[in-house]
Amino acid sequence: xxxxxxxxxxxxxxxxxxxxxxxxxxxxxxxxxxxxxxxxxxxxxxxxxxxxxxxxxxxxxxxxxxxxxxxxxxxxxxxxxxxxxxxxxxxxxxxxxxxxxxxx
Amino acid sequence: xxxxxxxxxxxxxxxxxxxxxxxxxxxxxxxxxxxxxxxxxxxxxxxxxxxxxxxxxxxxxxxxxxxxxxxxxxxxxxxxxxxxxxxxxxxxxxxxxxxxxxxxxxxxxxxxxxxxxxxxxxxxxxxxxxxxxxxxxxxxxx
Numbered sequence: 001x002x003x004x005x006x007x008x009x010x011x012x013x014x015x016x017x018x019x020x021x022x023x024x025x026x027x028x029x030x031x032x033x034x035x036x037x038x039x040x041x042x043x044x045x046x047x048x049x050x051x052x053x054x055x056x057x058x059x060x061x062x063x064x065x066x067x068x069x070x071x072x073x074x075x076x077x078x079x080x081x082x083x084x085x086x087x088x089x090x091x092x093x094x095x096x097x098x099x100x101x102x103x104x
Numbered sequence: 105x106x107x108x109x110x111x112x113x114x115x116x117x118x119x120x121x122x123x124x125x126x127x128x129x130x131x132x133x134x135x136x137x138x139x140x141x142x143x144x145x146x147x148x149x150x151x152x153x154x155x156x157x158x159x160x161x162x163x164x165x166x167x168x169x170x171x172x173x174x175x176x177x178x179x180x181x182x183x184x185x186x187x188x189x190x191x192x193x194x195x196x197x198x199x200x201x202x203x204x205x206x207x208x209x210x211x212x213x214x215x216x217x218x219x220x221x222x223x224x225x226x227x228x229x230x231x232x233x234x235x236x237x238x239x240x241x242x243x244x245x246x
Contacts, residue, residue, distance in 0.1 A: 029117050029153045054124075056149045057203040064200045085142065092210045093195075093203045 007031035008051070009038070017043035024051025027059030035062040043075050050081035060093060067098065105241075108170040115162050115182070120152045127169050134171065135239020143211040144176060144231055150204040151180040151227045159184030162224065171233065171241070178229045186219035 006025040014020050019042040025031070038045075047066070052059075063079075070077040079099050082090070090096040096103075109130065113119040124145050131141045148169070155165045159182035166181040195202035208215050214230040235242040 026121065028149065029120055029156065054145065054149075056146060056153065057201075057207055058153060060203055061200045064198065068198065068200070089146075089207075093206055094197060098197050 007034055009034055011038065014046070018046070019044070020046040020048060022048040022051060024053075026054040027052055027062065028054060028056045029058040032058045032062035035066055038066070040073075045070060045075065045077050046080050047077065048081045049079055049086055050083055052083070052086060055086060055089060057093075060089070060095060064095070064098070106170065106172045108168060110166065110168040112164055112166050115156055115159060115165055117153075117156050120149055120156065123152060123167050124149050130169075131171075131176075131233075134233075134241030135236045136176075136241060137234045137236055140231065140234050144178070147208050147211040147229050147231070148178055148180075150208050151178065151229060154204055154227070155180055155182045155184070158187060159225070161185075174233045174235075176231045176233050178231075180227045180229075181224065183224040186225040187217075188219075189217045 007027055008022075008024045010022040010024075012020045012022075019039075021038060027035075045066070047063075067077050077099075079090075079101065082101060087096065087101065090099065090101060107130075109127065111123060111126075113123065127148060128141055128145050131144060136144075148167075152165070152167065155162070159165065162183040164183070166179075168179045168181070170177045189205060192202065192205050194206060208227075208229060211231070212229040213232050214228075216226075216228040218226040218228065220226065233241070
């Protein structure tokens with residue numbers, strides 16, 4: 001039972017200061033630690049969440065950690081391609097406001 | 105109809121996706137609507153993750169999940185020291201942790217926490233099921 005649940009992290013440098021990271025699979029207790037391994041050096045990080053099929057409170061905690069990391073270095077973290085499923089979860093936990101998602 | 109699955113699992117993070125997939129597969133076979141299945145998957149995961157994180161000194165925990173007509177009842181039972189859900193404050197906006205309980209309360213139709221004075225805690229989660237048209241579970245419901 002040591003097999004990790006699948007999470008795929010695709011990192012694409014958009015330009016010298018902006019990075020786009022696409023997450024797909026399951027972001028949970030088992031996989032959330034992988035977000036801590038993202039490289040530094042970006043001024044703006046676009047986090048594409050459209051491929052996530054499952055996110056739990058540990059996954060949300062990892063997103064908050066990333067947001068804190070961005071804030072600490074004066075960088076910007078943006079959630080893009082948020083699915084209705086995920087929007088519901090972010091709203092339920094009041095994180096939609098933290099991440100500045102447009103209402104609706 | 106009444107169907108119950110009971111599993112005794114090691115208190116290990118890898119057990120959570122296992123039980124989640126197993127139970128989601130069962131509900132899918134019964135023809136439970138996808139949105140209800142998503143909700144159950146998440147609230148079940150939160151209850152189990154809670155045990156993994158906090159239920160010292162249990163080495164194992166038990167999950168029972170039962171479907172009776174249109175009601176799904178999940179019990180997550182550990183042998184840890186128990187905990188007081190009232191003592192858990194809602195998380196501050198930028199806080200990292202503390203959203204598991206919030207999610208369980210939002211998704212379940214009923215959540216109960218029972219501390220057994222001698223041996224551990226039980227989280228009981230209930231959810232009303234909705235079946236897709238023509239689903240197997242619909243015909244089994246009395």
